[in-house]
Amino acid sequence: MQLTVWTYEGPPHVGAMRIATAMTDVHYVLHAPQGDTYADLLFTMIERRGQRPPVTYTTFQARDLGGDTADLFQRAALDAYERFRPSAMLVGASCTGELIQDDPAGLARALGLPIPVIPLELPSYQRKENWGAAETFYQLVRSLAGPHMPAPGTARPARAPGEPARCNILGATALGFRHRDDVRAVKDLLARLGVAVNVVAPWQAGAADIARLGQADFNIVLYPEIAGLAAQWLKRAFGQPTIATVPIGVGATRDFITEVTRLAGVDATEVLADETSRLPWYSRSVDSTYLTAKRVFVFGDATHAIAAARIASDELGFKVVGLGTYSRERARDVREAAARLGLEAMITDDYLEVEAACAELQPELVLGTQMERHIAKRLGIPCAVISAPVHVQDFPARYSPQMGFEGANVIFDAWVHPLMMGLEEHLLGMFRDDFEFNDGAGSSHLGHGAKPVIPGLREAKNPVVASGFAPDGPPRNDSESTDRPIVLSWAPDAELELKKIPFFVRGKARRNTEKFAGERGISPITVETLYDAKAHFGR
């Protein structure tokens, strides 16, 4: 048993729902108790969908268990077919449905429905949401495109001269992080390159579209967590090569274009000469100097975490101090990306572990999921969301992709805005004793009245007792002090000197000085200690 407070991924049948809901004419019959219907609200509330997900739950109850839950399943499947007339049906069980072992696959087959019925085996007690999505998409592709597979050894017919190359765009689902906009960004890019799109799937695809996947020349996998498995099969079945570079960030987008160029035989000179991304220039402009070596902590699904680490380090000049993912299936890729940055990747789905790492590393910016947004909020660190699990905020009204050159623009804004503007930082330092523009006023980007609460950044309201430690009692303020067992005292002049350090680096100064003093048994901390520590830790 695993003790869990919050979870990064739902169960695998939610992954299957993300595939079915993305599509136009596929219905999912799920052998599940009534409580599992909560999953509908993920789609109707978080993504604000105006239709119910195409899912029928059998909603068996305790009193059905002794009787005929199998019959209940068959009736539900039959009724769903009659009512919704889907072009294909997915059948399977949720975690509880799995335990009662009714064999939805066999039961659905016995109904003899006149549409393809695709059984899903999603082991709920071993696997999670993204795996469920990948497996579902793979099964759909295999079942629907499989019948059109050429005989083994058949060469792909050559394209007629003048006919543009065609590709499939795979992996965008319902409830994905910016999937809606990424599809558009990639389609726009391909249009500029003169590459035709055969099928986008599962996003807004029908069963008939899946059946003709084999007609494309190659596949673009937007999210390997979801479409990697299906693309591998398509490669084997139809000889379609895969573009695995995910075009998030300027560098990755350029690489992506190069790969497309190679597979499609098109000329990208014009597109590359007119990149339409302001990121490279904004990053070079002098105001961005202050971004240099900002310490960032990156955590998310593997696709977005890897991309974010590359952008942070190569395109914004940040220093990545932590990189991790909850996608165990892609742990190896993230470990490689971390190793390139001289880090050891954090592979975990334990939210508390991520929080501890974040508190320990004291980054200046967190790039994470909605979970990390909450962590960062508690720690008083700016944060930008880069990956699922998603929140209603991750479905902005405006076009806001992550992919392509426009995606890079969006990312520049989204990551830099939570940070203070460079000039603003200097002014805050200059005017820190000004009556209205002072430490206590906080900074505008953290909202009105916000107070930084990074551990060690605790500032007492009363400047006389500036250390945050009352002389005769425990820390007054907060819970973070529990991880600071050694109570060091500060001489009053050292305390005053500390106040002269701009508040946004004061926490670090305090922490370093206390660490320095603690290791050497220095107490009280004097002005000398403060500067000794500064010299010791200086970059």
Place this chain on the structure above:
Amino acid sequence: MNAPLLATPVPASGCDAPPILRERGQREVFCGLTGIMWLHRKIQDAFFLIVGSRTCAHLMQSAAGVMIFAEPRFATAIIEEKDLAGLADANAELDAVVERLLSRRPEIRMLFLVGSCPSEVIKLDLSRAALRLGQRFAPQVRVLSYSGSGIETTFTQGEDACLTALVPTLPAAPAGAEASLLIVGVLADAVEDQFRRLFAAMRITRLAFLPARRAAEMPAIGPNTRYLLVQPFLGETARTLENRGATRLAAPFPLGAEGTTAWLRAAADAFGVADTVFEAAIAAPRERADKALQHSRRALRGRRIFFFPDSQLEIPIARFLSRELEMELVEVGTPYLHKEHLAADLALLPAGVQLSEGQDVDRQLDRCLAAAPDITVCGLGLANPLEARGLTTKWAIELVFTPIQGFEQAGDLAELFARPLNRRAALEV
């Protein structure tokens, strides 16, 4: 969709009772685990440990909407493949999880092991686990268990199951104790305090609330306990209280000015409160409630409302909306109808109102769309799809999370229904 067992309206007990459409098909409701959302806020030193699957954890997270609490007082022990191999194993694993949990959270005084669909299906005996762990952690922590599984409980029934588990542990009131009043069901603290003041003004001083805010403050109970339910979904709790000798005071539920008056009146009558004292106690708040209701009456009068089943609060709310705000009831769906506890509210419903119990969501959606009500009360899974079809909706879950009981909240309760209508009227695009 699925053929209902009984599709034709059948009369409820008695010839004047409204007909009830009983349906059985796909239900679109939460399971009882969701009750932990408000139960853990109420009992401030209790922890709720769900023994379940990743789905349970995901449900709690999604229903909570945001993850505001770093370490909330609930968590899920997720059953894994290896636990399914053998039950002895699962018990040892559970003990280890509880040990870790309690060592991290020394402030916890009461631990609920909460059963889920998977734990029920694999027949993991949580009552035995609670007994075993209770002995181990006594007297520091009391360990109880109940099931919030979706195969046995619907949404608010989770609270019923939790309180039912609590009742046998309540201390016994001494024999020959004076009659005392017990208010049963989770109320927001502010509402609880309002009722305390009202009962004090009525000179009913031997008063307690179940659940109490802290584990050590749970009330005593005995044959001289008279209890009033604040929620219509506490059938099992009531039965268990009666096993311990307590007597229920029959009343409509305290929603709206009329409902609250009648509910308080039931206590006044049972405790021999003089009419003048009673009237004096309620006069001012009752007048405030009446006044507050006027605001929304303009928006709601004559509007047609349709209820999908959700919390079992539907019938008393429908009574309130029909009698105090003059709304027209198209269909009042409820997941389960407790005829005895709802008798007073049912009697106040207009003649011929269509009630439905249970659900077949696709059929009900057909009925709803055909009836085209002015406002539809439904769960979060249905609200946006209905809005997209041009209907105005009210999220049912807000009726559970918002304080709605008592005089001071009557206006707020009406406002919850008026707002979606006012909003729709305000939007020009």
